[in-house]
Amino acid sequence: MNARALDGYEISTDPDRIDAQLVHHWLATDSYWALGRTREHHDRALAGSLNFGLYEAGSGRQAAYARVVTDYVTFAWLCDVYVCRDDRGKGLGTALVEAVAAHLAPHGLARITLATKDAHGVYEKVGFRPLTSPEQWMTLGLLDPGPLAPETA
Secondary structure (H helix, E strand, O other): OEEEOOOOEEEEOOHHHOOHHHHHHHHHHHOOOOOOOOHHHHHHHHHOOEEEEEEEOOOOOEEEEEEEEEOOOOEEEEEEEEEOHHHOOOOHHHHHHHHHHHHHHHHOOOEEEOOOOOOHHHHHHHOOOOOOOHHHOOOOOOOOOOOOOOOOO
16 A cells, blocks of 8 residues: 655555664654564564555655554454654644554454554544443453452542
């Protein structure tokens, strides 16, 4: 997939264009969800995922990244969405998430999920919404499960 994002930017799923070292640096040093992620774990995650890069059209410099884990039939997990600090505030995150959704739409997936602590507005612009029945969802093995409910006496 190669698509125009916003003026001066393009989005691609070409794995050869991903700057794995740069993306690892972004995620391991400047994201709340992947701080300290090792390069080995990062490379394994990239290898098993559908990767999206957002690039300056002229220079080819990577400005953003998103990763999708999917079976291409029933489910996709959108994760590791990151926009370079120098490029924030230009709508690139929204453009990237729109491109991910458009790329996955022809597959007829039942759902695309994600988790975020602070970027709800970006995802809502593309149509994401909170779970309608969060009590139906469970998780196993989170490194950071978030705040625990207060203990009752």
